[in-house]
Amino acid sequence: xxxxxxxxxxxxxxxxxxxxxxxxxxxxxxxxxxxxxxxxxxxxxxxxxxxxxxxxxxxxxxxxxxxxxxxxxxxxxxxxxxxxxxxxxxxxxxxxxxxxxxxxxxxxxxxxxxxxxxxxxxxxxxxxxxxxxxxxxxxxxxxxxxxxxxxxxxxxxxxxxxxxxxxxxxxxxxxxxxxxxxxxxxxxxxxxxxxxxxxxxxxxxxxxxxxxxxxxxxxxxxxxxxxxxxxxxxxxxxxxxxxxxxxxxxxxxxxxxxxxxxxxxxxxxxxxxxxxxxxxxxxxxxxxxxxxxxxxxxxxxxxxx
Amino acid sequence: xxxxxxxxxxxxxxxxxxxxxxxxxxxxxxxxxxxxxxxxxxxxxxxxxxxxxxxxxxxxxxxxxxxxxxxxxxxxxxxxxxxxxxxxxxxxxxxxxxxxxxxxxxxxxxxxxxxxxxxxxxxxx
Numbered sequence: 120x121x122x123x124x125x126x127x128x129x130x131x132x133x134x135x136x137x138x139x140x141x142x143x144x145x146x147x148x149x150x151x152x153x154x155x156x157x158x159x160x161x162x163x164x165x166x167x168x169x170x171x172x173x174x175x176x177x178x179x180x181x182x183x184x185x186x187x188x189x190x191x192x193x194x195x196x197x198x199x200x201x202x203x204x205x206x207x208x209x210x211x212x213x214x215x216x217x218x219x220x221x222x223x224x225x226x227x228x229x230x231x232x233x234x235x236x237x238x239x240x241x242x243x244x245x246x247x248x249x250x251x252x253x254x255x256x257x258x259x260x261x262x263x264x265x266x267x268x269x270x271x272x273x274x275x276x277x278x279x280x281x282x283x284x285x286x287x288x289x290x291x292x293x294x295x296x297x298x299x300x301x302x303x304x305x306x307x308x309x310x311x312x313x314x315x316x317x318x319x320x321x322x323x324x325x326x327x328x329x330x331x332x333x334x335x336x337x338x339x340x341x342x343x344x345x346x347x348x349x350x351x352x353x354x355x356x357x358x359x360x361x362x363x364x365x366x367x368x369x370x371x372x373x374x375x376x377x378x379x380x381x382x383x384x385x386x387x388x389x390x391x392x393x394x395x396x397x398x399x400x401x402x403x404x405x406x407x408x409x410x411x412x413x414x415x416x417x418x419x420x421x422x423x424x
Numbered sequence: 425x426x427x428x429x430x431x432x433x434x435x436x437x438x439x440x441x442x443x444x445x446x447x448x449x450x451x452x453x454x455x456x457x458x459x460x461x462x463x464x465x466x467x468x469x470x471x472x473x474x475x476x477x478x479x480x481x482x483x484x485x486x487x488x489x490x491x492x493x494x495x496x497x498x499x500x501x502x503x504x505x506x507x508x509x510x511x512x513x514x515x516x517x518x519x520x521x522x523x524x525x526x527x528x529x530x531x532x533x534x535x536x537x538x539x540x541x542x543x544x545x546x547x548x549x
């Protein structure tokens with residue numbers, strides 16, 4: 120049986136995706152992964168093997184079932200990058216979120232020449248707002264709110280990808296991962312399309328929100344950092360906003376950088392250059408509306424110019 | 425005897441300390457960020473970094489350029505290289521640093537743990 124027919128029969132997905140700034144090949148027998156890609160990455164071509172002949176891919180990813188008897192008994196999903204197996208397997212029901220988590224890991228660990236930081240990034244025109252944050256600080260919810268309620272362009276909800284030579288931030292508009300209580304908030308935003316909720320993951324209940332089409336269309340348009348805001352969400356807490364020095368912002372961003380150590384002096388100068396044209400703030404807020412209000416205050420000065 | 429020693433001390437040449445970059449380090453500098461008053465130093469070899477004052481940056485910069493300087497000259501040059509308004513801040517910062525160091529070494533204390541001189545058995549007067 121020809122390969123393409125065989126692939127259709129067993130629902131094997133084999134596709135090359137351009138996820139700026141990288142090209143990714145994804146192969147998997149999991150229907151949940153095929154549906155996830157169809158929902159969030161513009162739909163599968165009629166023949167999913169159509170793009171297999173692309174000359175170069177940055178990440179060659181396979182999501183496969185568990186080994187031996189774990190294919191059938193309490194089935195598992197494994198994430199393979201270039202045939203290496205960096206993670207422990209997860210339940211097969213979490214194959215789609217495993218794809219997203221694994222892809223983030225690829226960006227963080229593969230030497231692409233970019234400085235990669237753990238932060239959400241949105242932009243207005245070419246002016247970018249970076250929201251670095253420890254897990255639970257509220258950056259993904261704030262990022263989704265800015266994107267869907269305030270019309271900011273999504274660059275990424277998870278990764279700030281900085282080109283050291285130009286100081287430009289590279290967009291990577293992929294599904295926004297929202298968790299637990301944030302699901303209710305984000306699902307209420309107009310234009311927010313949520314995928315299925317995955318419960319009992321290591322992060323609790325997780326669902327993905329499709330990035331706005333305008334952000335995907337502008338995926339090759341870089342932006343320059345103008346504001347760095349460290350959010351801190353505590354339910355019902357009073358709002359606080361403090362401008363911090365760029366040196367302090369440096370130390371916090373350095374902690375949130377996946378590969379600053381490996382980038383050495385280039386990484387140091389890249390962060391410094393990024394901060395050189397930015398203002399940095401720390402905000403505390405007790406509701407999404409308060410957080411959005413603070414961001415509006417911080418960014419209104421520049422956008423009014 | 426005490427008086428004689430004082431004379432000897434006055435007559436002795438002042439000890440000069442040479443200062444250089446710590447062996448094995450190669451320092452890179454962030455922009456000065458003068459309005460912030462703080463900047464970052466980075467060791468190319470170890471990847472260590474430090475947040476320092478403008479005065480400290482100036483001192484390290486001078487040392488890097490001169491490959492070793494006299495401590496007193498270095499302080500004076502660095503201080504006068506700063507803008508006038510920051511010079512006073514730098515002097516105050518020096519005093520603050522000393523105080524911070526005494527607190528860090530637990531020679532002094534601050535806040536509720538602090539013991540007043542009277543309570544400690546050393547009346548003020």
